[in-house]
Amino acid sequence: MEIRPILSALLRNRTGALLVGLQVAITLAVIANAFFIIASRLEKIRRPTGIDTPNLIFAESEGYAPDYEHAATLSSDLALLKGIAGVVAVTSTNSVPLSGGGSANNYHATPDPKAAPIAGNYFEVNADFIDAYGLTLVAGRAFRAEEFTPVPANNDLPPVLILTETMAKTAFGAEPALGKRLYDENGKSGEVIGIVSDMQGSWLGNTRPGPQDLVFHPNGGFGKTWRYVIRVRPGERDRLLPQIEKALNGSGHGRAIIWVRPHEYWLTRTFRADRRMVVFLSTLVILMTAVTALGIIGLATFQVNARRKQIGTRRALGARRADIVRYFQLENGLLGAGGVVIGALLAYAASGWLTNAFQMPPLPPLYVLASALALLALGQLAVLWPARRAGAIDPAVATRTV
């Protein structure tokens, strides 16, 4: 292999080589971090919601009349919605999953209020919530209709609770959660009577409570603003949405229907920034790799044109076309290797800064390795065309004086 003479030739013609090496390094630093961010965002966007999102409609009702009766309205609305043909199940709820707004409590696994708090995202629902969200009962039982309190008298924990599987593990570890009690700050408690499959809570990406640490309370809530989850038959959502809105608006009760929307509305809104980031970073990656590839092609083309006589001489001295192509590939490989070593250091420096500034997780080595290999492969591809042109140079060029 001609590594030493190529290296010494590169060192004697530093400027172009240095610029392309630096370009490779900066590109690696950027694209390794960009790939990691893109992958993280895509994972977040594609994470299953755990609920029957395509067939869910949410509606918000707000009482405004002085004689507004929350319990009566709630009961009437649930009956009205259940009566619409195509509706599978309905529940009232205080929060829309993945909407970015919800309620959280500090629970305790023992009556001692000084015990370590267990953060939980609580959803106030009625007895049909498992069907309405499209969850699965994993253990225990569902709420009974009589356990639902439309307007609780105080803020105490209800006597019965249902947890997601993740919350059950967060609160009780490997021990079975069924039959155990969760306590609030005032020592009031509720018994865990059921475990349901996981669903995403109100906030995505939270660490405390975790995105799937959910506790279901069989309450109707205090306020005059309330929401409904309406699950419809597959394929009926868009047809039923205006019908549901019309039915609720026409039911009176001294309240206004603020909005009626499919659950996907919140997914689109919640992940809008993530999607834009993915598009932006993907564009950046494409542009940077294209510019790097053009830089490599440009340098290699310049080198080929500047070295025509040398290449002809090498051919005259016995180099085959493949030897010349290999020479340029090796030269590019060495440039690329230098670039990716520096680029890897820059990538980790950039990752360190992102971690400090934006609390991002550190860059996994796999991304640096994959980006480095991709850039080396890109370099080899980019140099192939000028290298083949070099290989095609006539050996008779060696004897030409002009």
Place this chain on the structure above:
Amino acid sequence: MLDMQHIIKVYRTDLVETHALRDFSVTVAEGEFVAVTGPSGSGKTTFLNIAGLLETPDGGRYQLDGDDVGTLGDDARAGIRNQRIGFIFQGFNLIPDLDVFDNVDVPLRYRGFVTRDRRARIERSLELVGLAARMRHLPSQLSGGQQQRVAIARAIAGDPRFLLADEPTGNLDSLMARQIMDLLAEINRQGTTIVLVTHDPELARRAHRNIHVMDGQVTDLKPYAARGAAPDAAVA
């Protein structure tokens, strides 16, 4: 050793067709030192290019060591150039980014010699041309004569049986030119066949035989000794 019969070479562009060699026949025996002379544009360099397998003829037959090499593929011609032919160019054609050692090493690497063998050959050939002490110098740090000696070292390092020299002293002053010719004569004495293309009748006189080329054809194949007292007249 070298046998060309009825060689034709035509260069074509959109506007012009140039007959560089027409019915060109020549034979060079093993161990000969032959000078090829002729005016500019006569076809000397085309002959050298075809002899050195840098170009292919458009017609005729070319045998080297009994092998028909006129129709070989690109890789096979590269292999023969590398193993059997040494080139010395008018402009030296050293690679400016490589030092003397690495320049001489270029054809040896393509030959696939192991490092130790290459080193021995490089040292021996640089010793022969008197530049063993300048191995790590760049071409730009050497005089023209020294650069041409490096080129000669590069040409002979692989022990070719056949040296092709294209105006090897064209860029040198007379003293250096004489030194180079002395060196070529010494290499020829050691058994290497040399074909020298030159304008210079003085240099041509040092060859065993002169081939004069005019308008793409051989016009005179006589050895100098046979031309009596005025050998230069044949090449004027």
